[in-house]
Amino acid sequence: MKKTLLILAISATIASCTSKKTENAETKQLDSAAMTSQKQEKESITVPADSIDWGNVPELRDIGKFPFYTPTDDLKIIDEKNGLSEFFDYAKMENYTGSGINTTKGKLGVMVFEDNGDKKFNQQLFEDMVYPYLDKIGAKKIFNGKFPSDQALRAKLNENMWNGNKRTVGLGDDEPFAVYAFINDNKKYVLNIQSNSAQGKVFIMELK
Template identity: 50%
Template sequence: MKKTAIVALLGILMFSCKNEKKEEQKIETDQVENTKEQTVSKDINWSEIPDLKDIGNFPFFTAPAGLKISNEKEGLSEFFDYETMQNYTGSSIYTTEGKLGILTFEGSDGKDFNQKLFDKSFYDYLDKIGAKQIYKGEFPEDEKQRAILEKNSWTGKKRTSGLLRESDSPFAVYAFKNGGKKYIVNIQSNSAQGNIFIMELKDFEQTIKKYSAAQMKTDIDKTGKAILHINFDTDKASLQEDGQEIVDEIAALLNADPKLKLSIEGHTDNSGTEARNQTLSSQRANTVMYALAAKGIDIQRLKAKGFGSSKPLKTNDTEENKAENRRVELVKIQ
């Protein structure tokens, strides 16, 4: 009995040791796997990003000897006043927006592009000036993150450029500050070319202003009509909240000029049947007219007409053009 118990105990101890070794091996393997992507930091903490001095002006990069910038204009291959860019931090995607410059490099003086020269030149330069490396490595394994990064594709006047998901094309993400502004750089190369995508971060600023009574008067005095894009509920003649705000401006226009008379004319795109579009455009014109009457405007100064889709401003071949054709026009009655 004692011998049996001792053998059993030894078996348990040996099994436990084997499991501990397996766990240690698994941890070591995981650690190796986790270092493959060379993650520098998980997120971009701008308080830790260096503010660089004496590095010139946007886009901050020039071509080293042996390389040139393709289709170069003002130091860039392509430029976009406003764009978005997806930046991989090693664990997540950091979305930025602002002005984007793209520099595409090729060989100069008839020489082929030299990938090693490109990589050595620009990685050394970024390290030298003190830009912070956020990430350097291959595309992430996560398919959702890969799909987001593949949205980094921009079509300019000369070409379409973006981050490429292909073998032997690792990329890096850097960040720095300069002159009170924030910058993100994505850099990638392959055997054919090198690309630098540099973005000056800036929040989007809405510049569209409410179509005011003053602007309506200016347009009517100039062309005899004002074109309004009033928001109604889908396939209905009921006004949405911002549509009611435009009606308020029309009322202000009419109150400012008691002699002004208007024909309120509704238009649709070509979605739906001709009969339905005619009915809907008439109903929407009447909605605006009666909303103005409810604000005290003499209805004798107003007329309402519907033209359906018979008078498009643009061809109904895109959603953007259809949106332009869905409108209400205020036409001055002589």
């Protein structure tokens, strides 16, 4: 009787160990499968690349020198130096074309417009001054609208953030923006423009 009980106890112990090993193996397999799935999901997220057809971008003449735009007294460039709030000798900018991202590199100038003393920044005035200027000189409008809903595209555009001498400045993903391009003196230029009730921003890049 004692031998029988001993055998049953040993058998139960072996069965329990085998069950635990099986469960552990299955858990490891599930964890491995989950990690593989997550890795594949990350790898499958690609950003659609696009290009600017420079053959259809106009070459403009008699528009002055970089950064080209000079505001009236009604608009104030904050911390202005040589027509800019911030300047970067060499930077990268992600430009949305409406269907994909075009990456450009070169020197980048940033104009930041805010309150001017007692005179508050006026978003409508900013838009009524900047956009008609670009249309008047003949710059090509590449895009004008809201941030794309695609998460990969949004993440790429959120890379448009630069640490300057006075501030960190970039595109906000909760506000509409516009992209323009033109050629001047055989050099290519891309602009990103964005505004809200507190400020307006113009990013202009001369491509290398």
